[in-house]
Amino acid sequence: MPASPENPAAPSPLREKTRPDFDSGEPALRIVDLFSGCGGLTLGAAQAANHAGLALDIRLAVDFEQAAVDVYKENFPKANAVMAPVEDYFDGELSDEITETEVKTRESAGKTHLLFGGPPCQGHSDLNNRTRRDDPKNKLYLKMARAARVLEPSIVLIENVPAVRLDTAGVVKTTFDYLEQLGYEVATATVGIHALGVAQKRRRHVLLASNVDSVDPKKILADLASRADDAAFNLEWAIGDLRSLANPDGYDSPPKASPANVKRMEYLQASGDFDLPNSLRPKCHQDGNHSYKSMYGRLKWTDPAQTITSGFGSIGQGRYMHPGAVRALTAHEAARIQGFPDYFTFGSVTKRADLATMIGNAVPPALMREVGAAVIPSLGVQQDEVSLKIEESTAQTELALVG
Ligand SMILES: C[S@@+](CC[C@H](N)C(=O)[O-])C[C@H]1O[C@@H](n2cnc3c(N)ncnc32)[C@H](O)[C@@H]1O
Structure with missing residues (x-):
């Protein structure tokens, strides 16, 4: 997706003051953002959806910091954004059957195209010493795998610091294997954000999983990870x-x-x-x-x-x-x-x-914008919209007949 001044004289898109209309129209890309912070990943999804001519339907965004949720709601007023621990929505362990709470979460989220999240990463950061790689917060990474089981989204993206690979509990491997068992194609890579059109040297670890045949996570991540830095983004x-x-x-x-x-x-x-x-x-x-x-x-x-x-x-x-x-x-x-x-x-x-x-704490929106651009054309969002409408009208007819 274009982020660059192909014409170097053009003003930076970062100066844009008018918010695109991310909310209206049909069909809509349906997303869930966990550990959502102020919404860096969601903004990237919104930009990619907008570029593809789709609206964004934020079925659920969860963070336990009130100030971050307030900013999220300010920018995505139609979102179902809640201030709560993610564990309140996904309270089962990986090996458990789906819990009552999780059934409710699934029913209210409905069909989800993209599930993404950046679980807290202080414990993995290279800036911290090795012992902090044992931080119990690191287990929150596994909540993304659990959420995938509950919501069965088409695509899962988990973002973190590169050192997450060294976590002593092996959360990346456990998540990788678990998603494969669920039938997803899974890949991981470390991606340089500067090459995606951000004026910052920052590397992020990305796990991408897909249960859509025509989406190849390995290829998408290899493409992102091999992009060359562009000196124009200074x-x-x-x-x-x-x-x-x-x-x-x-x-x-x-x-x-x-x-x-x-x-x-x-x-x-x-x-x-x-x-x-x-x-x-x-x-x-x-x-x-x-x-x-x-x-x-x-x-x-x-x-x-x-x-x-x-x-x-x-x-x-x-x-x-x-x-x-x-x-x-x-x-x-x-x-x-x-x-x-x-x-x-x-x-x-x-x-x-x-x-x-x-x-x-925010994830540069460019990450989800670029991944979104690569996956959205294969998600069949239009067809999903039609089948959701049929389901809705069937449910209404059934209700009317019962009534
Ligand atoms: C790395 S930041 C996420 C940034 C966000 N994805 C973005 O793009 O702006 C991690 C977030 O997780 C939240 N958090 C940490 N533990 C949590 C928990 N158990 N439940 C809900 N939110 C949590 C923090 O408040 C923080 O906003």
Whole structure:
């Protein structure tokens, strides 16, 4: 799908302020998003559906953080988005029969084309030590497999950090094998997000499963993983227009930096350097052998950013100094670097920390947009719409006869 300025003079689609009409029309792509956060994966599905001329019908989106669910609802007002633990909807273990709760979940979701989710991944992150790979949260990955059993969707996508493969409980392998037993074709790959049209170097682990004959997950992931980085997707493209805003509000104003970090940024700005010399780092980083080169660093207009985490507002958390100003990134810039266009709103968020967490946690929409573009033509959404209508009218006729 086009994300790139084929014509480099064209303005970045990230500046688009008018939200496409994702909700109306028929037929509709029916999706379920678990651990949905603010909706990065859903936005990608919406963009792919819109591009294919389909509406988006969000049968269920679940996250247990109220602030994230509020943003999700703001952007997808027709969605059945709920604030709850995913376990409240899928309460069985992999080996269990389908529970009463799960029967209800299946009945209310109905026919599902795409099931996707990004279960929490702190425990898998390379930024954490090995012991955290045992984190019980990692088992939430298996809830995606359980949800596939309950909902029987055509396609399943599970997104996570690359280190999820090293999880000591083997959640990826268990899920892979389980989905195969259910009759899905399954593949995994690590995909570079920059090559998908995002101004960010970030790698994500993707498990893709399909029970549609003409969809080959292996081929789709191999295609995504082999795409070449495109230098056009740099910070100038993503945030160049946000250099000087007349009236910056919370979304456009950086958090206040400590006096020590202001001094560090002033040095980088005046010297033109991108890496802070050891002498200006905190004492514990001064021995010359540290592995924190990017910490306290300045970004370059001509490059993509490093991975955006919830720490993007402080240069002590990574290379987050703005390329041309004595400040860290704003939430607006971080959202753009994650691939959220301006029509996606975070207006309901009242706390800076909530905003930073949900933007840092989000999956760049480009991932689901590109996978969506590859699978949607084979899903037979039109035929499904017709059969749903027949089922509905048969049910109504039966009701009338009973009545
Ligand atoms: C990596 S983020 C998901 C990002 C999201 N897919 C997106 O694209 O924006 C993980 C999310 O899981 C949520 N979460 C963690 N444990 C949960 C649970 N047991 N039930 C529901 N949500 C949970 C967190 O609140 C967080 O928003």
